[in-house]
Amino acid sequence: MADDDLDRALDRLRNSPVPAATDDAKARAIAAAMQAFDAEAAEKNPAARTQGPAARRRLISGAGQSAWRRIMQNRIAFGGIAAGVIAFPLVAALVVERGVFVPAQPPVFDATPPRQQAGPNVPAETRGRGIVDPPKTEAVGAPNEQAADLALPQDGYADLPVAPGPDGEADIAVAPEPAPEAAGAAAPPPPSPLGGAAPARLERKLAAPMSTTAAFDAASQQAPARDRFEAADPNGVKVTAEAPVSTFSIDADTASYAWVRRSLAQGALPAPDSVRVEELINYFPYAYPLPLSREEPFRPTVAVYPTPWNADTRIVHIGIKGYDVVPAERPAANLVFLVDVSGSMDAPDKLPLVKASLKMLAGRLSDRDRIAIVTYAGEAGVALRPTPGSDLATITAAIDRLGAGGSTAGAAGIETAYALARANFVDDGVNRVMLATDGDFNVGTSDDDGLTRLIEEERKSGVFLSVLGFGQGNYNDALMQRLAQNGNGTAAYIDQLDEAQKVLVDEATSTLFPVAKDVKIQVEFNPAAVAEYRLIGYETRLLSRTDFNDDTVDAGEVGSGATVTALYEIVPVGSPARLSDDLRYGASRPAPAASADGEYGFLKIRYKLPDEDTSRLIEQPIDRSLETDALASLSDDVRFAAAVAAFGQKLKATRNTEAMPWDAVIALAEGARGPDPWGYRNGFVRLARLAKSLSGH
Amino acid sequence: MRTSGVTAAARQATAAGPAESDDGLVARARAGDRRAFAALVARHYPTIHRLAWRCCGDRTEAEDIAQEVCVRVARGLAGFEGRSSFPSWLYGITLNAARDAGRARARRTATLQNAAVAAEIDAAEPEDAGEDAALWQAVRELPPRQRDAVMLVHVEGLTHRQAAEALGCAETTVSWHLFTARRQLKTMLARAS
Numbered sequence: 001m002a003d004d005d006l007d008r009a010l011d012r013l014r015n016s017p018v019p020a021a022t023d024d025a026k027a028r029a030i031a032a033a034m035q036a037f038d039a040e041a042a043e044k045n046p047a048a049r050t051q052g053p054a055a056r057r058r059l060i061s062g063a064g065q066s067a068w069r070r071i072m073q074n075r076i077a078f079g080g081i082a083a084g085v086i087a088f089p090l091v092a093a094l095v096v097e098r099g100v101f102v103p104a105q106p107p108v109f110d111a112t113p114p115r116q117q118a119g120p121n122v123p124a125e126t127r128g129r130g131i132v133d134p135p136k137t138e139a140v141g142a143p144n145e146q147a148a149d150l151a152l153p154q155d156g157y158a159d160l161p162v163a164p165g166p167d168g169e170a171d172i173a174v175a176p177e178p179a180p181e182a183a184g185a186a187a188p189p190p191p192s193p194l195g196g197a198a199p200a201r202l203e204r205k206l207a208a209p210m211s212t213t214a215a216f217d218a219a220s221q222q223a224p225a226r227d228r229f230e231a232a233d234p235n236g237v238k239v240t241a242e243a244p245v246s247t248f249s250i251d252a253d254t255a256s257y258a259w260v261r262r263s264l265a266q267g268a269l270p271a272p273d274s275v276r277v278e279e280l281i282n283y284f285p286y287a288y289p290l291p292l293s294r295e296e297p298f299r300p301t302v303a304v305y306p307t308p309w310n311a312d313t314r315i316v317h318i319g320i321k322g323y324d325v326v327p328a329e330r331p332a333a334n335l336v337f338l339v340d341v342s343g344s345m346d347a348p349d350k351l352p353l354v355k356a357s358l359k360m361l362a363g364r365l366s367d368r369d370r371i372a373i374v375t376y377a378g379e380a381g382v383a384l385r386p387t388p389g390s391d392l393a394t395i396t397a398a399i400d401r402l403g404a405g406g407s408t409a410g411a412a413g414i415e416t417a418y419a420l421a422r423a424n425f426v427d428d429g430v431n432r433v434m435l436a437t438d439g440d441f442n443v444g445t446s447d448d449d450g451l452t453r454l455i456e457e458e459r460k461s462g463v464f465l466s467v468l469g470f471g472q473g474n475y476n477d478a479l480m481q482r483l484a485q486n487g488n489g490t491a492a493y494i495d496q497l498d499e500a501q502k503v504l505v506d507e508a509t510s511t512l513f514p515v516a517k518d519v520k521i522q523v524e525f526n527p528a529a530v531a532e533y534r535l536i537g538y539e540t541r542l543l544s545r546t547d548f549n550d551d552t553v554d555a556g557e558v559g560s561g562a563t564v565t566a567l568y569e570i571v572p573v574g575s576p577a578r579l580s581d582d583l584r585y586g587a588s589r590p591a592p593a594a595s596a597d598g599e600y601g602f603l604k605i606r607y608k609l610p611d612e613d614t615s616r617l618i619e620q621p622i623d624r625s626l627e628t629d630a631l632a633s634l635s636d637d638v639r640f641a642a643a644v645a646a647f648g649q650k651l652k653a654t655r656n657t658e659a660m661p662w663d664a665v666i667a668l669a670e671g672a673r674g675p676d677p678w679g680y681r682n683g684f685v686r687l688a689r690l691a692k693s694l695s696g697h
Numbered sequence: 698m699r700t701s702g703v704t705a706a707a708r709q710a711t712a713a714g715p716a717e718s719d720d721g722l723v724a725r726a727r728a729g730d731r732r733a734f735a736a737l738v739a740r741h742y743p744t745i746h747r748l749a750w751r752c753c754g755d756r757t758e759a760e761d762i763a764q765e766v767c768v769r770v771a772r773g774l775a776g777f778e779g780r781s782s783f784p785s786w787l788y789g790i791t792l793n794a795a796r797d798a799g800r801a802r803a804r805r806t807a808t809l810q811n812a813a814v815a816a817e818i819d820a821a822e823p824e825d826a827g828e829d830a831a832l833w834q835a836v837r838e839l840p841p842r843q844r845d846a847v848m849l850v851h852v853e854g855l856t857h858r859q860a861a862e863a864l865g866c867a868e869t870t871v872s873w874h875l876f877t878a879r880r881q882l883k884t885m886l887a888r889a890s
Contacts, residue, residue, distance in 0.1 A: 003879070006882060009829070009886075010851040010852070012829055013751075013833065013836070013852050014851065016829060018746075021743065026742050026746075030739060032764050032768050033735075033767035033768055034731065035768075036768040036771035037726075037731065038731070040774075041729055231866050233869060269877070272869055272870055652869075653876075
């Protein structure tokens with residue numbers, strides 16, 4: 001069937017008659033609506049429902065508020081009686097909260113310089129192929145915005161289960177023993193023997209059952225997907241003369257790659273919103289030169305080379321690798337795992353995978369480290385008091401006892417976890433809460449801001465938060481990202497045991513030990529050399545120009561040995577790919593300093609050491625000496641990053657990479673695999689082949 | 698809210714006439730004005746019912762869905778902040794309600810089939826006849842997000858932007874759903890013929 005035929009057929013549907021509703025039915029509907037309207041009016045204090053838009057506390061362009069509303073929307077079932085009961089404290093909490101923290105109107109924030117208008121309308125034949133400026137939409141909220149007014153009261157988590165432990169030492173209640181059948185169902189393997197070999201053995205043991213992911217994947221696909229992703233349109237093209245400075249926070253998360261992999265393995269192209277190009281690129285380790293000492297935690301690696309998908313533009317590749325903490329000077333870790341054991345976690349790819357992952361991590365700890373486990377479901381409890389990492393038997397037994405059941409009470413859990421982390425604070429070490437959940441996370445705060453504030457405050461006190469996402473069906477990616485961003489942590493998505501091995505064992509030091517925090521990148525492009533530019537990815541991490549030097553503005557952290565890469569696509573002056581015309585009335589271009597003639601731009605990186613509050617600065621010109629004319633002469637790392645960037649943009653369905661066929665992406669990646677000791681890059685090539693067949697090319 | 702305080706107050710003085718804008722009615726209904734709310738529901742009922750019928754193809758079920766939507770509007774109006782247009786918001790609610798109803802029907806059908814009363818089910822088949830029956834069925838059998846996108850853009854005639862508002866996603870996501878849906882429709886229809 002041709003497109004025309006389909007269009008005609010769909011037009012017939014548009015014009016086909018619809019049986020008119022009977023007056024009777026209409027009258028009944030209106031009557032029912034009026035009844036509901038009156039019930040609403042009676043049940044709710046009007047003050048509680050006129051919630052203005054909450055202020056944006058963090059300057060990112062794609063804030064997660066609508067995402068949080070979407071969650072709360074699912075909690076609408078709390079209506080009726082529950083709403084009546086909680087209405088009064090809710091009103092009080094809101095008054096306090098809004099009065100103190102939230103201005104009536106959100107501050108107007110626009111990090112994006114004026115968007116050029118010529119964009120996609122310029123005829124490609126006459127101008128050469130430019131970078132395509134995607135059609136832009138306003139960020140829109142959830143379709144049903146009624147959500148936020150049915151939250152639990154702000155102080156809902158104040159009454160934690162506080163009961164003395166049997167030995168009187170713990171001041172936080174211990175989780176009750178799970179029901180025997182729950183423990184039985186989990187079929188715990190015998191505790192692993194102590195020693196470094198444990199994780200590897202554990203992995204082999206579990207590899208067989210876990211490799212049958214297809215079975216439960218098929219099951220989970222039948223249910224309608226309620227996974228939530230932040231909608232963020234790809235960054236537009238900037239005209240250097242108008243907006244020469246580009247600023248963003250680094251993003252060392254890798255969650256998006258695992259999600260994309262899972263989606264493709266199930267035979268579906270991932271939703272464009274779930275693809276974050278920078279996270280795909282940063283999933284892979286790159287062998288950038290290491291910095292020499294902790295004092296300067298990283299050194300930038302910059303390259304300029306022809307864009308694989310557009311002969312008329314160039315890529316500016318900026319890579320940084322965090323200082324790799326050697327095991328001897330590795331700080332002690334105080335880890336509190338906050339594990340969601342609510343009913344929704346009762347799926348083969350959720351709690352069992354969490355438990356296996358936890359055991360793998362436990363095998364990496366030493367007697368200097370402490371690990372504790374807090375669960376939350378109906379109520380929060382401590383499943384494992386802080387235990388030395390060497391006591392693997394106790395840790396394993398506690399992990400085995402975890403069983404799913406009950407509804408989610410995230411706020412109580414998060415408070416308990418932070419309380420434990422603070423009680424065992426290690427001054428010169430790493431203090432981190434690690435949240436393992438599917439994102440169906442009901443916190444007792446009245447809105448997302450409350451939760452964010454809690455995490456921010458704890459971050460300032462030195463306890464960081466990382467997020468491990470599990471499962472599919474109601475996965476809330478948007479919330480995960482937001483929590484990790486505000487907690488100075490990374491968000492990883494664990495879709496299979498291999499991924500747990502990567503995040504918690506192979507890259508444990510980078511996952512757990514930060515070498516720099518609040519890392520921001522600012523590039524000023526030279527209008528004499530670069531006509532237009534476009535940042536690839538980082539859509540949810542954009543900062544305004546003035547945020548760069550503002551040390552109070554939070555940004556991403558870099559873990560020990562972690563690599564972070566950012567790519568710009570630039571249109572050199574004189575390239576036929578240029579989309580915009582010179583301004584007739586614009587001021588004449590500022591003449592660049594003579595010495596800067598050869599520079600494409602100037603790179604600045606600001607960062608703080610993990611225990612400092614004042615930022616430090618690294619600067620480096622991006623000059624033409626860094627430019628290469630042939631892709632083939634570049635390192636494997638740089639070419640591989642370019643292949644991943646093309647892959648991500650194709651999945652995101654942006655028009656920029658249309659000219660590059662899947663086969664070219666695959667060939668580029670194949671030729672850039674390098675040694676690939678962990679097999680990640682081979683996995684990527686397989687994934688690209690899968691994407692090619694699924695997209696029907 | 699899009700309506701400024703002054704105009705809202707000015708309108709408060711007048712009765713709910715047919716010419717009053719959605720925004721005005723919404724503002725007054727949110728402030729507790731029953732008549733404004735009734736006018737709002739009556740005005741949009743035909744649209745709600747039409748989309749509901751298109752989603753399910755069954756007269757009785759469409760009426761049930763439309764009624765459910767009206768109730769959800771009453772409950773949700775307090776949270777509607779005017780970030781999307783009111784009709785877009787309604788479209789979103791209607792699609793959700795239709796999806797819920799579809800799920801409930803699937804459960805009922807399964808129960809009925811288990812009880813071996815297949816005769817009952819035949820009577821509940823969609824009512825549309827003729828050459829487009831296969832197309833209607835194909836559209837209704839699309840995955841939910843794709844079906845929603847096709848319903849809004851191709852059947853209801855919304856722009857991609859309006860559909861994105863109704864569905865709470867980016868415009869590119871709508872385009873992408875449509876792209877996938879069209880490919881699937883072509884396959885489904887080729888198989889049917």
